[in-house]
Amino acid sequence: MAENGVGASVRRKEDHRFLTGKGSYTDDLNVVGQTHAYFVRSPHAHATINNINTSAALAADGVVAVLTGDDLAADGIGPLICGVSVTSDDGEPHRAPVHSALAQGKVNYVGDHVAVVIAETLTEAKDAAEKVEVDYGILPAVTDTATAADDGQEQIHEVAPNNQCFNWPFGDKAAVDAAFESAHKVSSLDLVNNRMVTNPMEPRAAVGEYNSGTEEITLHLTTQNPHVHRLVMSAFNQLAPEHKLRVVGPDVGGGFGVKIFVYSEELVVGWACRKVNRPVKWTSDRTEAFLADAHGRDHVAHAEMAMDENGTFVAMRVNTTANLGAYLSTFATMVPSYLYAFLLAGQYSTPLIYSEVKAVFTNTAPVDAARGAGRPEATFLLERLVDVCAEDMGLDPAEIRRRNFIPVDAFPYQTPVVQCYDSGDYNAALDKALALADYEGFAGRAEEAKSRGKYRGIGISSYVEACGIAPSAAVGQLGAGVGLWESAQVRFNPTGNVQVFTGTHSHGQGHETTFAQLVTEQLGVPIENIEVIHGDTSKTQFGMGTYGSRSLAVGGVAIAKACEKLIEKGKKIAAHALEAAVGDIEFSDGNFTVAGTDKTMNIAEVAFNAYVPHSYPEGLEPGFDENAFFDPMNFSFPAGTHICEVEVDPDTGVVEIVKYSAVDDFGKLINPMIVEGQVHGGIVHGVGQALLEGCQYDSDGQLITASYMDYAMPRADNVPSFDVDYAPTNPPHNPLGVKGCGEAGAIGAPPAVINAISNALGIKHIDMPATPENVWRAAQTATS
Amino acid sequence: MYNFSYQKVSSVADAVDAIKKADDGKFVAGGQTMLPTMKHRLASPSDVIDLGGIDELKGISVDGDTVTIGAMTTHAEVAASSDVQGTIPALANLAGNIGDPAVRNRGTIGGSIANNDPAADYPAAVIGLGATIKTNKREISGDEFFTGMFETALEDDEVITAVLFPKAEASAYMKFENPASRYAIVGVFVAKSGDIVKVGVTGATACAHRGLRLEKALNGNFAAEAVDEVEIPVEKMNSDIHASAEYRAHLVKVMTKRAVEACS
Structure with missing residues (x-):
């Protein structure tokens, strides 16, 4: 291993600037002549806009412009799009209502964008926004996921009868139904996957600048994928041609999915800066973030498992209703379909699976991907159902999992739901987790807790997810509008230091360190001489960005491939300089050496020769700068077992997580410290969903959890110190042997926590978030 | 936040004088509730009179x-x-x-x-x-x-x-926190001096109040189990997404018992 190379817990290179206050976030950017945007938002969940009178606002102090949906349409700015198609059971594509960045004639959720005020100061913009007179015709609101598509419900969009976006069946229904009819035992469960507001620490922001000389728009954004933003805004929103639009995602303070999407505010800022020919800045306040960031999850499902007399799963049937909110966000349709149903096999060899997903519109904020995106929903449903199966069969939860795991010698394993798992050893992770959690000793601990009046419970969650998103041909077949390869450029400067340009984007993941470790490992350049550059469409080549735990598994491979090209070229340069045959040149630890001799040349010298090619191989291009693209052949399939142990206070319903053990298979770890941090963060995210976070609208469509006074985010005192270990297997499709780790905790944790609470109380199920009152009520009837 | 006039006073007399002169003046102490309310444009005092410069306070x-x-x-x-x-x-x-x-x-x-x-x-x-x-x-x-x-x-x-x-001979405060805001969903302060027991309850109702029924039970028998028999009127309890009235009434008893236990 190179010093600071693969496997070293190198301290994060980016942390110096973050910890010394030198990070540069979108809101830190202030431009000469800058104006401020403030959005007039709908206070109603569902209403027609009969009239907008902007005259008083326009006359207010400091106002530069007041713009509405009519202005947007007049300038030919296209509506926001959803980039993935899902075919409904009637053979038609999903219903996609027009989503104008500023409302045209109707608003469909509280926080919907009615107009934008551009003023000299933010205070003036806010003052003027109060003077925009909007005549609303209030309509009944639809907010409940389960009943949104019922007959008689208010219709939100004309193009979507019964508020249905799609009804998407998948699997062999007849075969599954037949298996259920002849099954020894059927276990079933109704469950809700709670709606969450993702809440990255840094709220969304945008600064748009228009250069009338070059006719170029520069848009600084809180984005996880600057090139995707540019592509969508150019190709679909007609904001500006791609070569006249620069999108910069500078330091970004957390994304978790929320910053993948193209939002109204971003498009409007880009458009408005040209329209008023002044820089325009918008920064979301926290209330706006609650109202108008894309939310996550929000499923209601019924799940059934058919078993034989040994508890072997013979078929599974799932019926799901997914709330997509008022409009389709950028990847909304993909989350409850391909990212959900295709993960329903989990770690089990269930041969037959039938899933039906009905996606509905409601008068709530758009719902899209949030850390895990579809996979937490699938995992929660499956891992809860498996515990119910265990109870119904009288089997230990660990034992029923073992009986149904895909055996280690069955990989590659074709599931009945499209995904073909390339590698895994589920028993290994389970065994290690059981040991780490001292599963054997649980009964004694429960007894001791009982003597203190506490109910102690233990819960297992064995998850698998599909990461390394994604093979382009596969996602294209499914209806994605883009390819999901990744790009890299590795550039030596003449003095021997290296700039690595990646198409991914780091917003907390530590890429600047992990990717530098890949390069130091491969090229032998000291890590301090390597700089990772990302997030600016004018600096980096086209790339697809960061989400779906893809950056290392896809983007990292592109970097490695570019490094390989440099080594190949370097061999030619070294061979010439060392007067040897190319075939005799070996490369290791940064040095090109003539095999069997002490004749050697460092890669920095090779780079210098490439830029000062006074004596150089004939016909070889000068320069030492290579790019590469990588399109994965398959998803990667991180998996693992998480075990949560809780103590419930039956007097108050308070749940304390007393022990949490996680054993994950992420393949090879590049930086174990960063990986462990991702595991910790993911688990906390999952614990937040399980115990605390519940986004609620009332029946009028008002968001009643619109601040931290009412929406509970997890904090340090909600979790114990985690016990983390690994049970890696090698993914044959991935040249680096890596799988991805960013979402695992958020996927694995919720069912582990709820299984533990159900175990503690001896109940079948409790919905998330398991709030103290709900747990207290459940404890009243508990059998523990 | 809307515009307002700000003045920092150095005596109570000046503070009183300033508020009398103001159209719609407000005193600000630490500002931990008032400033967020103003930032959300839910309050718009004409004058904010800062008490932070008054040493006598x-x-x-x-x-x-x-x-x-x-x-x-x-x-x-x-x-x-x-x-x-x-x-x-x-x-x-x-x-x-x-x-x-x-x-x-x-x-x-x-x-x-x-x-x-x-x-x-x-x-x-x-x-x-x-x-x-x-x-x-x-x-x-x-x-x-x-x-x-x-x-x-x-x-x-x-x-x-x-x-x-x-001063009380023994006292304890037990707070059941709102998981989001960490304010008290129910907070109970129990103080005992001689034979006198006083109970202050916050979070449960429209504003903090004396738990007279609890006091009565505890005056005769300062022990957690004395609380078991007390009936807490559910209809007076607050109810919101974090805690129903019934749950709050229950928590008043649980927190009282824990406070009593902590006193002994």
Whole structure:
């Protein structure tokens, strides 16, 4: 291993600037002549806009412009799009209502964008926004996921009868139904996957600048994928041609999915800066973030498992209703379909699976991907159902999992739901987790807790997810509008230091360190001489960005491939300089050496020769700068077992997580410290969903959890110190042997926590978030 | 935030003078409730009169069995005060668990009591310990001070100058926190001196109140199990997405029992 190379817990290179206050976030950017945007938002969940009178606002102090949906349409700015198609059971594509960045004639959720005020100061913009007179015709609101598509419900969009976006069946229904009819035992469960507001620490922001000389728009954004933003805004929103639009995602303070999407505010800022020919800045306040960031999850499902007399799963049937909110966000349709149903096999060899997903519109904020995106929903449903199966069969939860795991010698394993798992050893992770959690000793601990009046419970969650998103041909077949390869450029400067340009984007993941470790490992350049550059469409080549735990598994491979090209070229340069045959040149630890001799040349010298090619191989291009693209052949399939142990206070319903053990298979770890941090963060995210976070609208469509006074985010005192270990297997499709780790905790944790609470109380199920009152009520009837 | 006039005064007399002259003036103490409310444009006072420069409102002193805490003393100062810790440790603990460090270093006892948030902690201690609230005009007993949700006995030009807490033989505060805001869903302050037991309850109803039924039960038998028989009127309890009235009524008893246990 190179010093600071693969496997070293190198301290994060980016942390110096973050910890010394030198990070540069979108809101830190202030431009000469800058104006401020403030959005007039709908206070109603569902209403027609009969009239907008902007005259008083326009006359207010400091106002530069007041713009509405009519202005947007007049300038030919296209509506926001959803980039993935899902075919409904009637053979038609999903219903996609027009989503104008500023409302045209109707608003469909509280926080919907009615107009934008551009003023000299933010205070003036806010003052003027109060003077925009909007005549609303209030309509009944639809907010409940389960009943949104019922007959008689208010219709939100004309193009979507019964508020249905799609009804998407998948699997062999007849075969599954037949298996259920002849099954020894059927276990079933109704469950809700709670709606969450993702809440990255840094709220969304945008600064748009228009250069009338070059006719170029520069848009600084809180984005996880600057090139995707540019592509969508150019190709679909007609904001500006791609070569006249620069999108910069500078330091970004957390994304978790929320910053993948193209939002109204971003498009409007880009458009408005040209329209008023002044820089325009918008920064979301926290209330706006609650109202108008894309939310996550929000499923209601019924799940059934058919078993034989040994508890072997013979078929599974799932019926799901997914709330997509008022409009389709950028990847909304993909989350409850391909990212959900295709993960329903989990770690089990269930041969037959039938899933039906009905996606509905409601008068709530758009719902899209949030850390895990579809996979937490699938995992929660499956891992809860498996515990119910265990109870119904009288089997230990660990034992029923073992009986149904895909055996280690069955990989590659074709599931009945499209995904073909390339590698895994589920028993290994389970065994290690059981040991780490001292599963054997649980009964004694429960007894001791009982003597203190506490109910102690233990819960297992064995998850698998599909990461390394994604093979382009596969996602294209499914209806994605883009390819999901990744790009890299590795550039030596003449003095021997290296700039690595990646198409991914780091917003907390530590890429600047992990990717530098890949390069130091491969090229032998000291890590301090390597700089990772990302997030600016004018600096980096086209790339697809960061989400779906893809950056290392896809983007990292592109970097490695570019490094390989440099080594190949370097061999030619070294061979010439060392007067040897190319075939005799070996490369290791940064040095090109003539095999069997002490004749050697460092890669920095090779780079210098490439830029000062006074004596150089004939016909070889000068320069030492290579790019590469990588399109994965398959998803990667991180998996693992998480075990949560809780103590419930039956007097108050308070749940304390007393022990949490996680054993994950992420393949090879590049930086174990960063990986462990991702595991910790993911688990906390999952614990937040399980115990605390519940986004609620009332029946009028008002968001009643619109601040931290009412929406509970997890904090340090909600979790114990985690016990983390690994049970890696090698993914044959991935040249680096890596799988991805960013979402695992958020996927694995919720069912582990709820299984533990159900175990503690001896109940079948409790919905998330398991709030103290709900747990207290459940404890009243508990059998523990 | 809307525009307003700001002035910082250096005496109570100047503060009273300033508020009388203002159209729609407001005193600001630590500003931990008022400033967020103004930032959300939910309050728009014409004048904000900052009490932070009035030295006579600051500080903690002990005189016999009475702890006097100046109205502009921060929660952090109360929590860290060896005088308070030595005389009424439960009060120091209560102060040390209000909000977060930023709130504790800005927020003041006078501001908290004058605001009378139904879920604030201090009102439970004021009632439970039988404190006296001293203003520029008079002394008001804790029992008479809190009159309704965000309502107090204070007049418009009346400024709290100090809160006088009598020492109790034993006292404890038990708070069931809202998981989001960490305000009290229910907070119960129990104080015992001789045969007299007082119970201050916050979070449960429109504003902090004396738990007279609880006191009655505990006066005869200062033990947790004495609480079991007490009936808490569910219909008077607050109800919101975090806790129903029924759950709150239950928590009042649980927190009282735990406070009683902590006293012994």
